[in-house]
Amino acid sequence: MMIYLPIAKISVNIFVILGMGGGVGLLSGLFGVGGGFLITPLLIFIGIPSAVAVATGANQIVAASVSGVLAHWKRGNVDLKMGIILLVGGVIGSTLGVWLFTFLKSLGQIDLVIKLSYVVFLGIIGGLMLVESINAMMRKKNAGAGKRHHHTWIHGLPFKTRFRRSRLYISAILPFIIGIIVGVLSAIMGVGGGFVMVPAMIYLLGMPTSIVIGTSLFQIIFVTGNVTILQAVNNYAVDVVLALLLLVGGVIGAQFGARLGAKLHGEQLRVLLALLVVAVCAKMAYGLIATPEDVYSLAMLGGN
Numbered sequence: 001m002m003i004y005l006p007i008a009k010i011s012v013n014i015f016v017i018l019g020m021g022g023g024v025g026l027l028s029g030l031f032g033v034g035g036g037f038l039i040t041p042l043l044i045f046i047g048i049p050s051a052v053a054v055a056t057g058a059n060q061i062v063a064a065s066v067s068g069v070l071a072h073w074k075r076g077n078v079d080l081k082m083g084i085i086l087l088v089g090g091v092i093g094s095t096l097g098v099w100l101f102t103f104l105k106s107l108g109q110i111d112l113v114i115k116l117s118y119v120v121f122l123g124i125i126g127g128l129m130l131v132e133s134i135n136a137m138m139r140k141k142n143a144g145a146g147k148r149h150h151h152t153w154i155h156g157l158p159f160k161t162r163f164r165r166s167r168l169y170i171s172a173i174l175p176f177i178i179g180i181i182v183g184v185l186s187a188i189m190g191v192g193g194g195f196v197m198v199p200a201m202i203y204l205l206g207m208p209t210s211i212v213i214g215t216s217l218f219q220i221i222f223v224t225g226n227v228t229i230l231q232a233v234n235n236y237a238v239d240v241v242l243a244l245l246l247l248v249g250g251v252i253g254a255q256f257g258a259r260l261g262a263k264l265h266g267e268q269l270r271v272l273l274a275l276l277v278v279a280v281c282a283k284m285a286y287g288l289i290a291t292p293e294d295v296y297s298l299a300m301l302g303g304n
Helices: 014-031 036-045 050-074 080-107 110-143 173-189 194-203 209-235 240-261 266-289 297-303
Strands: 002-005 010-013 160-163 168-171
Touching: 002 014, 002 240, 010 014, 014 036, 014 240, 036 050, 036 110, 036 266, 050 110, 050 209, 050 240, 080 110, 080 160, 080 173, 080 209, 110 173, 110 194, 110 266, 168 173, 173 194, 173 209, 194 209
Parallel strands: none
Antiparallel strands: 002 010, 160 168
């Protein structure tokens, strides 16, 4: 069953879009990521223009994240104080990111920047996460869980505050900076930023994995909501029909993801997330170097 997308200006199979939304919602509840690192490339793979995929993907992440947060909130897995600090940085970063997105679009370079950003960020983060998670699982077998993080100069930063739910006493500067970085990525790549924020919260801040997931989703809701509004106003790139289909699948999938995540250990969750990140990176990298199916399309466009 095909449906026409007015902003993307193509027809797609409705069940394929619903399936994508459900799969990303499942990841949202399972790993605490908005799922944009997966939904945006998937939309590009099926022919959705990059700018529309980024803007509409951010909108879908809001719905999936709300559903996931509600499930984690019931279990007490949201550090509200940490989430608010991340949120303030995220709103600032996403506003700057949309401005940069608009500037790159005016130069005609946004497609290339989006794809290169995915390859670079997903490759680095996915690889580091995979190595660390495997090492953590091996250490746990040999000597128990061990320390989650080491004290460095980061923990000597000023403006320290106590995050009781996460059992931490650290500077508020670090989560604020993480929020800004994630906000910029959300605008440029159409992601919630969970694939950056989750590792940062675990390895830099030292938060428990179970608390990280719910807190990450809390911040993602408001940052991606800000991105969606700004993208719609500035770039007219949000396809409402596509967003609604993704939303329906995402809300349902997130509930199943939260239930499944409660049955897995933190190390297992991190290995699975790392494998997904690396797989998406490999697919995007291949798309940049592979020969186009229509080898004459670029030449024809250039001749006009």
